[in-house]
Amino acid sequence: MNDQNLFEMVKQHLCSCSTDLALSPNVEAILKLPVRELHVSIPVRMDDGAIRAFQGFRVQYNDALGPTKGGIRYHPDETIDTIRGLASLMTWKCALHNLPLGGAKGGVVCNPKEMSEGELERLSRAYIQSIYHIIGPERDIPAPDMYTDARTMAWMMDEYSRIAHKTTFGMITGKPVSLGGSAGRTAATATGGWYAVREAAADRNLDPRGARVAVQGFGNVGSNAALIGQEQFGCRIVAVSDSRGGVFSEKGLDVRALLTHKAKTGSVTDFPGARNITNHELLEIECEVLIPAALENVVTRANADGVKAEIVAEFANGPVDTDADALLHMKNILVIPDFLCNGGGVIVSYFEMVQNANFDHWDEEEVFRRLEKKMVEAYRAVGDLASRNNVPMRQAAYSIAVERVVQAMRLRGWI
Numbered sequence: 349m350n351d352q353n354l355f356e357m358v359k360q361h362l363c364s365c366s367t368d369l370a371l372s373p374n375v376e377a378i379l380k381l382p383v384r385e386l387h388v389s390i391p392v393r394m395d396d397g398a399i400r401a402f403q404g405f406r407v408q409y410n411d412a413l414g415p416t417k418g419g420i421r422y423h424p425d426e427t428i429d430t431i432r433g434l435a436s437l438m439t440w441k442c443a444l445h446n447l448p449l450g451g452a453k454g455g456v457v458c459n460p461k462e463m464s465e466g467e468l469e470r471l472s473r474a475y476i477q478s479i480y481h482i483i484g485p486e487r488d489i490p491a492p493d494m495y496t497d498a499r500t501m502a503w504m505m506d507e508y509s510r511i512a513h514k515t516t517f518g519m520i521t522g523k524p525v526s527l528g529g530s531a532g533r534t535a536a537t538a539t540g541g542w543y544a545v546r547e548a549a550a551d552r553n554l555d556p557r558g559a560r561v562a563v564q565g566f567g568n569v570g571s572n573a574a575l576i577g578q579e580q581f582g583c584r585i586v587a588v589s590d591s592r593g594g595v596f597s598e599k600g601l602d603v604r605a606l607l608t609h610k611a612k613t614g615s616v617t618d619f620p621g622a623r624n625i626t627n628h629e630l631l632e633i634e635c636e637v638l639i640p641a642a643l644e645n646v647v648t649r650a651n652a653d654g655v656k657a658e659i660v661a662e663f664a665n666g667p668v669d670t671d672a673d674a675l676l677h678m679k680n681i682l683v684i685p686d687f688l689c690n691g692g693g694v695i696v697s698y699f700e701m702v703q704n705a706n707f708d709h710w711d712e713e714e715v716f717r718r719l720e721k722k723m724v725e726a727y728r729a730v731g732d733l734a735s736r737n738n739v740p741m742r743q744a745a746y747s748i749a750v751e752r753v754v755q756a757m758r759l760r761g762w763i
Contacts, residue, residue: 354433354644354666361670365746368737375754375763382432384408388478390456392471395464402471406454406479408488409435412756413443415486416452417694419493419522420475420500422468424459430644431455437665438694440749441687445726447698452488454479460495472500473507480511485518485705491697492522497568498534502527518704521697530700532715533693538572538641539716540692541663542581543723544684545637548659551731552682557582560635562657564627565642566590566606566616569663569690573639574603587625587633588616591642594630595622631655640667647672655681662686677740685742687749688730695722 359380366376385407391399405428408416418438421431431453439451456475460468482488492501501523508519517528525531532539549556561583563574570588577583584600592615595601601622609619617624631638631651638657640646644666647655652672660676661684662668668676668683676683696719703709710718734744757763 353429355429355436356433357644357666357670358433358436361742361746362750364743365750368743368747369751369754371750371754375757378757378763379410379750379753382407382409382435383411384482385428385432386479386482387428388475390471390474390478392467392474394467402456402458404454404456404475404478405431406482406488407431407435407452408482409451409453410439410753411450412753412760412762413450414448416450416488417442417447417491417521417697418452418454418488419491419693420454420456420496420504421493422456422458422460422471422495422500424457426455426457434665437687439753440746441691441694443749443752444687444730444745445691445695445722446752447694449489449694449698452490453493454490455493468500469503472496472503476504476507477511480508483508483519485516485701489518489697489701490520491693498522498524498529501529518701521700523700528700528704530696530703530715531710531712532719533696533700534568535572535576536696536715536719537569537690537693538576538663540695540719540723541569541573541639541661541684541689542576543692543720544689544727545577545639545659545661546581547724547727547731548661548682548684549637552658554636554658556637559583559637560586560633561637561639562587562630562633562635563639563641564589564594564630564646564667565640565664566610567642570639570641571603571607571610573641573663574601575607577637577639578603583637586635587630589625589627589630589642590616593617594625594627595619596625596630596633597622633657637661640664643667645669647676649675652676653679655679657681659684662689665690673740673742683741684727685730685745688726688741688745691726692719692723695719 435453523529632654641663649671
């Protein structure tokens, strides 16, 4: 992985579509900065009685289209520039999928793997206390992200409700279903990603049934991507990996058995009947579909030439850097950009907001029916523009999303 700054990557992509849209330098400059960001120090009492201060952030990037929306990450290497980059991506993601929302992101610098449940709960509640004044159902609606989950969202919703003196389900999404969460939320990102892959496969005259798929990352998104690919689309999952390494089998891996193996051992490595490989080797596996579903900047100029997939589907945020993106396009490898491909999470989060506002609950079939419609509409709009202008899908996606945000800014009289 290289050290290219995610926020700088996103700004470079903005520059690439600025000329297409004939944006003035002043408008372009506005789009390259968040409208608001908050840095907080969060004191938390640890189990041993000591008080430890954690650094936290919340970035609200652009709210021209509506209240901001975006996840909260817990990670020991979190940085403000990563949060800014992800908040920017959320802005374009919401715009691309025609959601009445802006983009935001939050994070806390911590290592959740080294913290007890009690410490994580106290941290989560303290974080909400620190950012309470800038979030809410009509201002900024958080959600789960890396190393946060439905349990974390439940603590945060409860803390917000305690401060507000009323139950406020709609202040956060990704909650447990029994606390106003939406059916289908856990698998939403992976499911939406596969709708996009299905459309891309059709464009390439590729039958998903039997197609070889390699998945880098075996967390929530990656494991669901592998499972859905195998069980719903009939793909052959030939390789998967996690932070400790990966496994490969030309015949295909039994994903459910692999999930059980990881639950017992803590890693996908040493899975019976498969050969251990590195994360680097996985990226260069012979396959039809490569799914980076872990961290940013894993496909770079240094290894892009070794990628042999026909389709690279960015289930993660920013896994292909700017230089690699250009190289893959030259090799006629179709890259489905992150804020198109992994939009299923925020789409279903929006559905959760609608259900909360209406005191309603949709079943999973209804959620995924609506999700499929949104994903297909967005994919076709991007694919058609890319084909007409002979540009990479990422450039087309940015052009559509940025134009929608700029139009909203003009209508509001901001520019």
